[in-house]
Amino acid sequence: MGRNLQSGDRLRPVDLARRHGLSTQAIRNYEEAGILPAAARTPHGYRTYTALHAGALRAFLALAPAHGHRTATSIMRAVNEGASEEAFRLIDESHAQLLDDRRTLHAVENALRDLEGGVAAPVGSGADELFIGALARELGIRPATLRAWEHAGLVRPRRDPRTGYRVYDEAAVRDARLAHQLRRGGHLLEQIAPLIAQVRAAGGLEPLEAALHDWHGRLSARGRAMLTGAAELDTYLRERG
Structure with a gap:
């Protein structure tokens, strides 16, 4: 869903929310928690998102059923902070x-x-x-x-x-x-x-x-979800470059 977005496309919080059946407040909460990268702002102060944010959201929503909300949040925060090794450690612990x-x-x-x-x-x-x-x-x-x-x-x-x-x-x-x-x-x-x-x-x-x-x-179900989560996270890591 939403994979045909171009990297320069701009999305509103409501656009991300509707794609995944979420509220706009949930999108803002995910950004504040570090699950999504920080959004750009319009001159009027409104958040704007891109395909990268959509990829981050897909990765998190796939990781959560596999690793739990708290661990999935920590994984995404680590990735967004450039600490991929910490994210991999958290994933390893969950597999263990x-x-x-x-x-x-x-x-x-x-x-x-x-x-x-x-x-x-x-x-x-x-x-x-x-x-x-x-x-x-x-x-x-x-x-x-x-x-x-x-x-x-x-x-x-x-x-x-x-x-x-x-x-x-x-x-x-x-x-x-x-x-x-x-x-x-x-x-x-x-x-x-x-x-x-x-x-x-x-x-x-x-x-x-x-x-x-x-x-x-x-x-x-957890094992299968881990496979799905890993695939989405790998896609997001590639999108981040």
Whole structure:
């Protein structure tokens, strides 16, 4: 859309906005955020844009679904400031996060297969039970997070009768692992709770399987969006010269 513009063509904010279903205020906000290069001004102070600005807008709108609004903004700001290496670093980090999310998804699927087979996930430390601090360290989270998950019904530690400390047995560790993996996959606590409740129930794994299918779809969509975003950004970098 708009690729037949000549480099010298002048565009008003409304022209850019209409091409992409945006408001003129959004165009001004994008310029102020550094997503678009600074616009020229008419003698009366009105902004005027060119094909270069249209290319920047296309690049940003393609990058946002792939990397998120904040990262896409940082990428475009870096490019417009002449810091292409910083932009490439941000893109690399986003790709690394996608790969990590894929590995997390595979870990959840492995956990699901273990659950279907009636095999509990290994604790890792070799201990049959863990206290809250040890489990938090193993998962790389804070003890307060485990307490919040307990409050939300995601994990059910028992209490040591002598000390009152929380003790996580094999089943509680399994639930904590699943909660951790699903949180990293973007699920909210209120979405995870019924999944884990189903996991606890005999033969209740279908909701988790549906969530994993949806997760696969979202990761694939992000990967495809990264390809589209990369193509638009490459075009914009060529237009900048």
